[in-house]
Amino acid sequence: MTPEGFQQWLKHTMGLDAASIGPGVVERAVQRRMSASERADLTAYWHLLRTSQLEQQELIEAVVVPETWFFRDSQAFAALSHHYDPLWAAGHPGERLRALSLPCSSGEEPYTVVMALLDAGFPIDRLDVDAVDISERALSKARHGAYGNNSFRGRELGFRDRHFRLEDGAWRLPASIRSRVRFIQGNVLDIAFLPGEALYDAIFCRNLLIYFDAQTQVRTVEILRRLLRPQGLLFVGPSEASLMLAEGFVSAQFPMAFAFRKAPPKPAADIAAPAPRKTVAAIASARPAPPPRALSAVPRPTAPARPAPQPAPAVDESLLDRAQALADNGRFAEAATACEAYLQTHSASARALYLSGLIHGALGRDNAAEDHFRKVLYLEPCHEEALMHLALLLDTRGDAAGGRVLRLRAQRCRSAATRQESQ
Template identity: 50%
Template sequence: MDLDPIAEVIRQAIGVDAETIGRLSLANAVRARMKACGIPDPHTYHRRLLETGGELTQLIELVVVPETWFFRTPEAFAALVQMVRREWLPAHAAGQLRVLSAPCSTGEEPYTIAMALLDSGLPADRFQIDAIDISWRALEQARRAVYGRNSFRGGDLGFRGRHFSEVPGGYELGTSVRKCVTFRHGNLVAGEGLPGLGHYDAIFCRNVLIYFDTPTQERVVRNLARRLTQEGLLFVGPSETFVT
């Protein structure tokens, strides 16, 4: 099965190539969507992708598999809290700290930011968190805010007792944290990226840049830099420190 034309459509849409997705994973996703659409061959399916934006969305949902958990790389959240205490609060007697999580996947990262800030003593009315992702399915799960055990890793799970209630199927996040985060659909790679979101004191874009080719990395970082305040911080993943 010739997947190259389909892989190119995905690369142009989200900046991720077939090798990063995995050829087998891509083939399985394409077969699943061809079956769902009643399409017998990849050539016809490629035409469907070009003609129907909704079908591309369905395929992306199958190839973008979230891998995230609460307080992943906790040093980043500790650094944010330190910045807020030492720099932002002394310079802002009023107003809101603005933070962006992009992409936010199923919500663990932006909710972690909210928990870290609340646990540091910052009142909920002093900060605002926006969270965007390309996956409608991930955003739906994030808004539902019920998580299984795989979202809780590491030794220190004290935050779970403070902010979650055990429910059938997992743990439900409390309203006090949920109301701190606004989720919306968005694509980091498209056009200028993130239109209408304003500027942020901190942007978390972690563990995604490494999957992009160099031109896409540079474009995304430029777009994010435009959204930072003059003293704003960009948080990337530990393996993405090469990005400039």
């Protein structure tokens, strides 16, 4: 049995494209499991794997990337609570709002859905969130509902004070929030995945497709299409946006929310042209999801009026807004051009450089992305999201020590900001 055989098994079983996390990661995971299960060589371990469901789950646990945090890419949650606001609830009497977080990892994402809607005044006794992941380990943490500092990464941490209690050194969510989420162990590629479930008004499928090859991505998108209501919103990760356009979804026009809808029967004229498959595949194989800047999900304690419609990208005045709108639509190449044009005609700002870094990252141009994130840090040494991006880039190229240094720096910045706030 060769190491490639294990890669094939993982691809077949859970869709993992080894190239997306680096083939070395799979190899090391297999070695670890081989010695933990006291098998002398790969052939003996292969036999165990084929015959033991327990070992299959262990190998899956060893390769999953459970990286997540509260209000990750927070514009998505702002868009969700704009769309499904108390007026929506009032206009749909007797209806429940159904959301799905797939994959949910250790629960930060589905709990964020509850907190965002609660803060926006949505009656959460009419909210049901299903949360699915293949990892039992991540789900057990999710069900427990207690979190360390690593789950809180943005600068806006007001939600933590509002919703969590510090208990024995961990931040714990109250039962009123935990009870809104139903955690389910599941593999999105299983034939019987969520059979017979009613459709969802909102689906968060973020930072999963990037680990799949092009064929598995398309298969997964079809499953999501089946699970989404005709008017529902589908949220993906920033690097996954172009895939949605290529598969016939349309942007829901929420800036940097990476939100999509099913295409209406006759697409409107201004729907972005689908990105070529080549780009999608290239982006898909790029790396673990880059964490775009956590924008402030401004909570609205009282019932808000329905917001004015979002301006279409075409009417954006500034070049930078236009670049951002293009990126929102997954049109990364055009967004990169607009961003560069902006940087040539304006003095560099952290926002422009950061956006440019994100766009280059989504295009798989790692060197340019790194260069831009470093420039952001020159202007704003504690720019947390740039630090995290850079750390991921260094990790991906094998510089784990460099990545650790940047994460430590982010942690120090976070502690300093917390100290300042409490003074």
